[in-house]
Amino acid sequence: MAEDTGAPETEMMTGAEIVLRALKDQGVEHIFGYPGGAVLPIYDELFQQDDLKHILVRHEQGAVHAAEGYARSTGKVGCVLVTSGPGATNTVTGVMDALADSIPVVVITGQVPTTLIGSDAFQECDTVGITRSCSKHNYLVKDVNDIARVIHEAFYVARSGRPGPVVVDIPKDIQFETGAYVPPANVTHGTYKPQTRADAQSIAAAVELLASAKKPIFYTGGGVINSGPRAVAALRELAELTGVPVTSTLMGLGGFPASSEQWLGMLGMHGTFEANLAMHDCDVMVCIGARFDDRITGKLDAFSPNSKKIHIDIDPSSINKNVRVDVPVLGDCGLALEDMIAAWKARGLKLDEAAMKAWWDQIGVWRARDCLAYRNSQDVIMPQYAIQRLYEATKDRDAFICTEVGQHQMWTAQHYHFEKPNRLMTSGGLGTMGYGLPSALGVQAANPGALVIDIAGDASIQMNIQELATARQHGLPVKVFLLNNNYMGMVRQWQELLHGNRLSESYVEAQPDFLELARAYGWHGMRCARPGDLDAAIEEMINTDKPVFLDCQVANLANCFPMIPAGQPHNEMLLGEETEDAGAACA
Amino acid sequence: MTEEDLSVPPASTYFMVEETDPEERHTLSVVVDNQPGVLARVIGLFTARGYNIEQLTVSEVHHKRGVSRITIVTSATPHVLEQIRSQLRRLVPVHSVADLTLRGEPIERELALVKVRGESESRIEALRLADAFRARVVDANTGSFVFEITGKTRKVDQFISLMKPLGLIEVVRTGIAAISRGPEAMEV
Numbered sequence: 001m002a003e004d005t006g007a008p009e010t011e012m013m014t015g016a017e018i019v020l021r022a023l024k025d026q027g028v029e030h031i032f033g034y035p036g037g038a039v040l041p042i043y044d045e046l047f048q049q050d051d052l053k054h055i056l057v058r059h060e061q062g063a064v065h066a067a068e069g070y071a072r073s074t075g076k077v078g079c080v081l082v083t084s085g086p087g088a089t090n091t092v093t094g095v096m097d098a099l100a101d102s103i104p105v106v107v108i109t110g111q112v113p114t115t116l117i118g119s120d121a122f123q124e125c126d127t128v129g130i131t132r133s134c135s136k137h138n139y140l141v142k143d144v145n146d147i148a149r150v151i152h153e154a155f156y157v158a159r160s161g162r163p164g165p166v167v168v169d170i171p172k173d174i175q176f177e178t179g180a181y182v183p184p185a186n187v188t189h190g191t192y193k194p195q196t197r198a199d200a201q202s203i204a205a206a207v208e209l210l211a212s213a214k215k216p217i218f219y220t221g222g223g224v225i226n227s228g229p230r231a232v233a234a235l236r237e238l239a240e241l242t243g244v245p246v247t248s249t250l251m252g253l254g255g256f257p258a259s260s261e262q263w264l265g266m267l268g269m270h271g272t273f274e275a276n277l278a279m280h281d282c283d284v285m286v287c288i289g290a291r292f293d294d295r296i297t298g299k300l301d302a303f304s305p306n307s308k309k310i311h312i313d314i315d316p317s318s319i320n321k322n323v324r325v326d327v328p329v330l331g332d333c334g335l336a337l338e339d340m341i342a343a344w345k346a347r348g349l350k351l352d353e354a355a356m357k358a359w360w361d362q363i364g365v366w367r368a369r370d371c372l373a374y375r376n377s378q379d380v381i382m383p384q385y386a387i388q389r390l391y392e393a394t395k396d397r398d399a400f401i402c403t404e405v406g407q408h409q410m411w412t413a414q415h416y417h418f419e420k421p422n423r424l425m426t427s428g429g430l431g432t433m434g435y436g437l438p439s440a441l442g443v444q445a446a447n448p449g450a451l452v453i454d455i456a457g458d459a460s461i462q463m464n465i466q467e468l469a470t471a472r473q474h475g476l477p478v479k480v481f482l483l484n485n486n487y488m489g490m491v492r493q494w495q496e497l498l499h500g501n502r503l504s505e506s507y508v509e510a511q512p513d514f515l516e517l518a519r520a521y522g523w524h525g526m527r528c529a530r531p532g533d534l535d536a537a538i539e540e541m542i543n544t545d546k547p548v549f550l551d552c553q554v555a556n557l558a559n560c561f562p563m564i565p566a567g568q569p570h571n572e573m574l575l576g577e578e579t580e581d582a583g584a585a586c587a
Numbered sequence: 588m589t590e591e592d593l594s595v596p597p598a599s600t601y602f603m604v605e606e607t608d609p610e611e612r613h614t615l616s617v618v619v620d621n622q623p624g625v626l627a628r629v630i631g632l633f634t635a636r637g638y639n640i641e642q643l644t645v646s647e648v649h650h651k652r653g654v655s656r657i658t659i660v661t662s663a664t665p666h667v668l669e670q671i672r673s674q675l676r677r678l679v680p681v682h683s684v685a686d687l688t689l690r691g692e693p694i695e696r697e698l699a700l701v702k703v704r705g706e707s708e709s710r711i712e713a714l715r716l717a718d719a720f721r722a723r724v725v726d727a728n729t730g731s732f733v734f735e736i737t738g739k740t741r742k743v744d745q746f747i748s749l750m751k752p753l754g755l756i757e758v759v760r761t762g763i764a765a766i767s768r769g770p771e772a773m774e775v
Contacts, residue, residue: 191680
């Protein structure tokens with residue numbers, strides 16, 4: 001027997017074995033990928049084990065979106081495995097999508113052998129060069145003894161601070177070589193140590209400013225969800241404690257329950273009248289894990305002109321980037337909110353009751369405009385109606401909703417009411433059409449038995465339609481709820497409103513027969529064209545225990561309102577004709 | 588299509604913001620892990636976000652720990668400068684970022700090698716000027732000199748312009764290395 005020196009013996013194994021061991025030690029259970037020449041040694045190892053489940057996609061972009069769906073619905077890091085060259089370049093859209101929405105994903109790419117790098121070898125590309133600006137960080141591993149450390153670092157970087165995608169490029173010869181495995185506990189990062197706890201001074205300044213408010217608002221974002229359940233709980237507690245109205249970006253939906261009296265709905269370009277007007281008129285804005293994106297602020301110099309702003313963010317570069325703030329709070333928003341609650345209570349702070357009553361009365365007037373109203377029809381399914389019915393049918397089933405990008409996405413944000421975080425998976429920052437279906441597959445893999453629905457548009461769904469096969473192969477019973485209007489609806493809407501209704505290339509001619517298409521992929525295909533049949537169709541869809549594709553034929557020319565038109569401030573919104581006092585409204 | 592439809596002017600859903608504050612020239616010092624691609628990351632950040640790089644110098648300063656120090660001279664509005672600093676700090680291999688200009692006027696020096704055709708009278712004049720500027724002769728033959736000059740950018744500029752009429756052949760410059768005054772050091 002060897003003498004116990006206290007130090008564990010170094011385990012030697014091949015690079016490919018190290019990869020799998022490192023993934024297992026990082027808690028990875030599912031990996032989304034597509035094999036190819038430069039990752040065959042890793043796929044060979046995958047074949048010889050049962051702990052890690054590999055989900056074979058049909059396009060590498062789909063693998064990244066699936067990993068994003070996995071990550072967003074669980075709060076864990078998603079994982080992708082693809083080959084070199086085209087395998088790696090096909091992930092670029094997904095990697096950029098994860099960067100834009102701060103989603104933790106680790107993408108492992110094969111690379112040609114180290115001796116061939118730079119020789120324009122078959123399926124060679126400069127993966128680290130190509131992904132440098134679309135990933136949070138990336139690595140090219142050139143020594144087998146570095147593989148374990150780099151993978152552990154990659155997971156750490158992906159999930160720490162503001163999360164994001166990390167690419168690890170591993171040449172094929174390194175996968176064959178034998179080297180030492182290093183467990184995660186032995187790896188610490190030398191430089192990347194984001195500040196998570198906000199300093200007490202900024203917390204004090206934030207609560208003092210908030211307490212002085214007469215018309216406060218909480219403007220929340222995806223940071224609340226990324227921060228995790230503690231942040232969500234703390235947001236609810238601080239909102240209850242103070243009685244402040246809450247709005248959220250697309251990314252933050254579910255961070256605050258839509259059933260709350262204090263919920264104003266989403267803000268921004270297609271946000272609610274009450275949320276945008278409250279943002280415009282507030283005197284103290286608390287931005288929590290959001291980043292003053294241009295879809296939120298509209299015209300910058302007219303954005304919430306009379307408010308003092310508090311900004312809680314873990315990413316220092318988000319602070320003062322687009323909008324100058326008065327009180328920056330640098331740190332994890334969950335911890336910061338908890339500290340604010342403690343400071344609020346310790347100081348016995350309270351908002352001015354009369355002022356808050358007046359503020360809520362004003363919000364009540366805005367709410368009464370009923371900005372999401374639309375003219376329903378007996379003959380044709382209105383897309384808003386379709387989402388309302390889907391919501392009614394699924395609200396008690398804790399459904400996970402994914403979307404593609406376009407009008408259907410905004411209608412989902414407006415008419416599907418989220419009570420919990422991690423229930424909406426949508427491409428917010430990059431606006432990637434084709435995100436929804438593969439993302440839903442990742443959600444379903446992470447949440448077996450859950451109801452997972454991709455609310456889709458007819459143009460977007462075709463950007464990753466090949467993933468229908470993935471669902472079938474892996475028995476992932478996701479539902480596609482297709483709002484089919486035969487247009488790229490959002491493009492058509494902008495052309496109508498901003499380009500003289502010149503509908504350049506936005507009509508989708510030669511649409512496939514989605515029913516036949518779904519069936520060809522082994523899905524249960526359904527079609528619904530009349531409002532009277534919709535509820536029954538939705539019931540059948542959610543009660544069928546296999547992948548279901550419901551082609552819901554909706555009104556072709558419906559527009560998504562409210563809308564803040566080009567270069568306008570928040571108080572100049574276009575409202576739908578059904579809204580009270582229709583037309584452009586002024587506060 | 589009706590006439591009315593055509594009357595709708597095309598419009599963008601992006602707003603345009605112009606930075607109106609005057610630009611300032613700042614010298615930044617960035618301590619990084621000396622790993623492959625780190626310089627590409629720093630430069631890529633500047634190009635991707637539309638920041639200027641006027642000068643850039645990089646060299647390893649701590650061999651054992653594999654740490655390099657990059658000196659960047661950039662011009663931007665105060666708001667953009669704040670962004671540049673935070674964006675640099677966000678890069679994973681970056682240890683620390685200091686805006687040396689914000690800490691008071693830093694010591695800035697650069698080195699130039701200046702090749703001059705030195706014949707007859709201009710030969711003596713070039714040597715005389717080099718002496719005045721404390722430039723060293725590092726190569727000499729019957730037809731030319733190479734001077735090594737170190738100093739502030741302005742001094743090097745001046746020396747080069749004086750060499751022009753005397754038969755300047757070519758110049759190579761390092762860009763500045765900069766360090767703050769006083770006992771404080773950058774975080775490594």
